[in-house]
Amino acid sequence: YFYEIFKHFDLKLRNRIIWRFNHGLHCKKRFSVRYEVILWFTKTDEYIFNLDPVRIPAKYPGKRHFKGPKRGQLSGNPLGKNPSDIWDVVKQDWEDEVWDIPNVKANHPEKTEHPCQFPVELVQRCVLALTQPKGVVLDPYCGVGSTVIGALQHNRRAIAAEQDSTYVAITRERIQKFTQGTLPLRPLGKPIHQPTGKERVAQLPLDWK
Numbered sequence: 001y002f003y004e005i006f007k008h009f010d011l012k013l014r015n016r017i018i019w020r021f022n023h024g025l026h027c028k029k030r031f032s033v034r035y036e037v038i039l040w041f042t043k044t045d046e047y048i049f050n051l052d053p054v055r056i057p058a059k060y061p062g063k064r065h066f067k068g069p070k071r072g073q074l075s076g077n078p079l080g081k082n083p084s085d086i087w088d089v090v091k092q093d094w095e096d097e098v099w100d101i102p103n104v105k106a107n108h109p110e111k112t113e114h115p116c117q118f119p120v121e122l123v124q125r126c127v128l129a130l131t132q133p134k135g136v137v138l139d140p141y142c143g144v145g146s147t148v149i150g151a152l153q154h155n156r157r158a159i160a161a162e163q164d165s166t167y168v169a170i171t172r173e174r175i176q177k178f179t180q181g182t183l184p185l186r187p188l189g190k191p192i193h194q195p196t197g198k199e200r201v202a203q204l205p206l207d208w209k
């Protein structure tokens with residue numbers, strides 16, 4: 001649907017990025033949805049793509065070329081690898097990661113009352129890779145301003161619109177807290193929690209045994 005609209009305006013599709021997460025509604029009549037799609041279009045062939053700031057750690061950084069003129073030399077990049085078009089950015093680790101910890105509220109780094117808020121980490125990767133410092137980031141449907149925060153964090157300017165005045169107020173408050181350095185944010189690149197299997201919630205309940 002969006003693809004056709006953008007194509008109509010001669011925009012060029014560079015990537016169809018899958019944002020994959022492990023949290024969400026459990027559907028009863030279809031498979032549960034665990035991804036969202038980001039379409040990255042550019043107006044022309046002259047476009048910004050900064051790979052280095054968004055590289056992620058390579059699985060095998062010590063890998064070397066095994067043949068050819070570079071045989072024996074390290075084959076990777078010391079800054080890490082291209083994150084690819086499948087992004088594992090946790091959606092709600094304030095719920096997934098802390099299931100066993102009673103004081104859940106203390107572990108809600110970004111959550112507001114908005115029902116479909118983006119993690120700022122997701123925005124940051126787009127901002128860093130696809131814009132330059134002092135560039136302008138526009139979000140016409142900004143919700144509680146996650147895009148604005150992601151832009152400000154990296155010295156970009158932001159323009160945002162939102163129809164719901166409650167969310168506009170939360171956006172303003174978040175910007176204010178961000179400028180004061182008091183906005184709780186999940187650090188960029190913080191590893192996703194891997195359950196050990198020992199958590200109470202990971203055990204098969206007695207009723208099902």
Ligand SMILES: C[S@@+](CC[C@H](N)C(=O)[O-])C[C@H]1O[C@@H](n2cnc3c(N)ncnc32)[C@H](O)[C@@H]1O
Pocket residue numbers: 114116117118119140141142143144145146147161162163164167
């Ligand atoms: C998916 S949410 C965006 C959430 C946002 N990314 C965040 O992290 O908070 C979409 C938002 O668009 C707003 N919206 C929908 N139609 C709009 C319109 N015509 N003009 C401005 N805002 C609109 C909704 O109120 C909603 O908050």
